Amino acid sequence: MTILVTGDSGYVGTVLCKQLLNNGHKITGLDLDFFLENDLILYNREYKRLKKDINEIHEDDLKNIETIIHLAGLSNDPLGELNEKLTYKINFDGTINLIEKAKIAGVKNFLYASTQSVYGISENIENEITEDSKNIQPITAYAKSKYKAEQIMLKKKSENFRVVIFRPATVFGPSVNFRSDIVLNNLVASAYLYEKLIIQSDGKPWRPLLHVNDMCQFFIKSIDKADKLNGETINLGYPGYNFQVVDLANKVKKIIPKAKIIIENKKIDNRTYKVSFDKAFKLFKDEINFDLNIERSISELVNYFDKVKSNKEMFEGRKTIRIKQLKYLIENKKFLNK
Numbered sequence: 001m002t003i004l005v006t007g008d009s010g011y012v013g014t015v016l017c018k019q020l021l022n023n024g025h026k027i028t029g030l031d032l033d034f035f036l037e038n039d040l041i042l043y044n045r046e047y048k049r050l051k052k053d054i055n056e057i058h059e060d061d062l063k064n065i066e067t068i069i070h071l072a073g074l075s076n077d078p079l080g081e082l083n084e085k086l087t088y089k090i091n092f093d094g095t096i097n098l099i100e101k102a103k104i105a106g107v108k109n110f111l112y113a114s115t116q117s118v119y120g121i122s123e124n125i126e127n128e129i130t131e132d133s134k135n136i137q138p139i140t141a142y143a144k145s146k147y148k149a150e151q152i153m154l155k156k157k158s159e160n161f162r163v164v165i166f167r168p169a170t171v172f173g174p175s176v177n178f179r180s181d182i183v184l185n186n187l188v189a190s191a192y193l194y195e196k197l198i199i200q201s202d203g204k205p206w207r208p209l210l211h212v213n214d215m216c217q218f219f220i221k222s223i224d225k226a227d228k229l230n231g232e233t234i235n236l237g238y239p240g241y242n243f244q245v246v247d248l249a250n251k252v253k254k255i256i257p258k259a260k261i262i263i264e265n266k267k268i269d270n271r272t273y274k275v276s277f278d279k280a281f282k283l284f285k286d287e288i289n290f291d292l293n294i295e296r297s298i299s300e301l302v303n304y305f306d307k308v309k310s311n312k313e314m315f316e317g318r319k320t321i322r323i324k325q326l327k328y329l330i331e332n333k334k335f336l337n338k
């Protein structure tokens, strides 16, 4: 059976494809390759790839595909705000086009990477947010486009077309196609390069985290039980592992003791939320290791920075910061000039 991974050349996609290949799966990748030139590690994608917009996918592209893992999109809140129209065109229109063509082509499973941004700003920080629709309050174009797509895909599900929606926590960890625009990767890179852990807010916002390897495992373990999970929406993360940003900085300091924590308290960060991962635990407790060892993960990132010889240009430029790369593509009329 062939699995189509959209967004296969991105941060999560490259890790997922390696894991799928290691598990013996046959895969096809589909991506517009916005970030392909930014790989930090030499990597030949040795499987069939389609360089195509999800808006232009045709049912013939999906022949013999049994499962689609849909990661492609403009993939965080700041990217979504850069051009709202484009965000809807990719994250909503493109996703719906993919679903419609998948149904015609007879694809059986559709596994979707949504986001916890659909919960917006938490009003009562003591309550962990469950998947319940009463908690939905998308604020940004990114969150709204993702949530609208979720609603349509649930209507399109059937016994023969199984839909599973995942809302992952903020991801961290090494990847061939790395990002330094996400909280833990950013803190560790800053401590590693500058011996500084700069927190622009007061450090109190809560953030749930998810290792990139585990995000991929959730998808892989779902393929064989997509019939059981059909129609489910699942927060991805580890029960009990919500962190305050200042906690994370202290944990990084344990591994890089020279790094100085600087709480600037200059920006108000409203994005504070604690998420419940009880449902993910119930469904995957036998397949996923839910004991996150954050110190070990920080050391893993330090080793990765040694390996890629991380430097200022890599960390501050378009190589690892998505919004800078997207602006560059738009300014240079590459891919996004329609």
Ligand SMILES: NC(=O)c1ccc[n+]([C@@H]2O[C@H](COP(=O)([O-])OP(=O)(O)OC[C@H]3O[C@@H](n4cnc5c(N)ncnc54)[C@H](O)[C@@H]3O)[C@@H](O)[C@H]2O)c1
Residues within 6 Å of the ligand: 006, 007, 008, 009, 010, 011, 012, 013, 030, 031, 032, 033, 034, 035, 052, 053, 054, 055, 070, 071, 072, 073, 074, 075, 076, 090, 094, 113, 114, 115, 116, 167, 168, 169, 170, 171, 172, 182, 322
């Ligand atoms: N990284 C995280 O912290 C995180 C957290 C929660 C959810 N997610 C979701 O997981 C998915 C993967 O995230 P990521 O961090 O790997 O993102 P990424 O930005 O690294 O990768 C997205 C990929 O999609 C491709 N793409 C964009 N528009 C396309 C189009 N129209 N047609 C074909 N390809 C297109 C890009 O070229 C890129 O390679 C995203 O949907 C994101 O919203 C990510």
